[in-house]
Amino acid sequence: MPPEHPAGEMPAEAERGLADFEFALWHLGAAFARWRRDCFAAVCDLGLGGTEASILHVVHMNDTAKGLSEIGRILHRDDHTNLQYGVKKLLRLGLLEKRGAARKTMTYGVSPRGREIVEAYLAERRRTLLRLYARMAPVTGELSETTTLMHLLSGVYDQASDLVINHQPE
Numbered sequence: 001m002p003p004e005h006p007a008g009e010m011p012a013e014a015e016r017g018l019a020d021f022e023f024a025l026w027h028l029g030a031a032f033a034r035w036r037r038d039c040f041a042a043v044c045d046l047g048l049g050g051t052e053a054s055i056l057h058v059v060h061m062n063d064t065a066k067g068l069s070e071i072g073r074i075l076h077r078d079d080h081t082n083l084q085y086g087v088k089k090l091l092r093l094g095l096l097e098k099r100g101a102a103r104k105t106m107t108y109g110v111s112p113r114g115r116e117i118v119e120a121y122l123a124e125r126r127r128t129l130l131r132l133y134a135r136m137a138p139v140t141g142e143l144s145e146t147t148t149l150m151h152l153l154s155g156v157y158d159q160a161s162d163l164v165i166n167h168q169p170e
Contacts, residue, residue, distance in 0.1 A: 043120035051086040065099040065107035
C-alpha cells in the first residue's frame with residue numbers, strides 16, 4: 001500500500017513522473033494531429049483541419065449517418081459550435097450529405113466523394129503508418145492495454161476538470 005500523504009499531496013518524484021507523462025501525451029497529441037493533417041494533404045488538397053478530418057472519419061465509421069450530438073460524444077468533445085462549423089465546411093465541400101429534414105433529428109452521412117477521400121486516407125495509413133507499427137512488434141501487442149489505460153485516464157482528467165469547474169478540491 002502506498003504511504004499516506006496529506007490531503008492529496010503527492011511526492012515530488014511522482015509529481016515529476018506525472019508532468020513527464022503529460023508532456024509525452026501533449027507531444028503524442030501534436031504528432032498525431034500533424035500526421036492526420038499531412039496524410040489528408042497527401043490524398044486531397046482540400047485543406048481539411050483536424051476537426052473536419054475527425055468529423056469525416058466519425059461519420060464514415062460503420063457507414064452509419066450520425067447527428068451532431070453523436071459526433072461530439074464519439075469525439076469526446078463538447079464544443080458544438082466548432083463541430084457545427086466543421087460539419088458545414090464538409091457539407092460545402094461535398095464530403096457530407098444531410099439525412100433528414102428536421103433540425104433536431106438531422107443526421108449526416110458521407111457522400112461518395114467523402115468516402116473516396118477517407119478510403120484514400122486509410123490506404124495511405126496502411127501503406128505508411130501500419131508499416132512503421134509493424135516494426136515495433138513488442139509495442140503493438142500492448143496497444144489494447146494502452147488504449148484501455150488511455151480511456152481510463154480520460155475519465156480521471158474529466159473528473160479533475162469537473163472538480164476544478166465546481167471549485168471542489170477533492
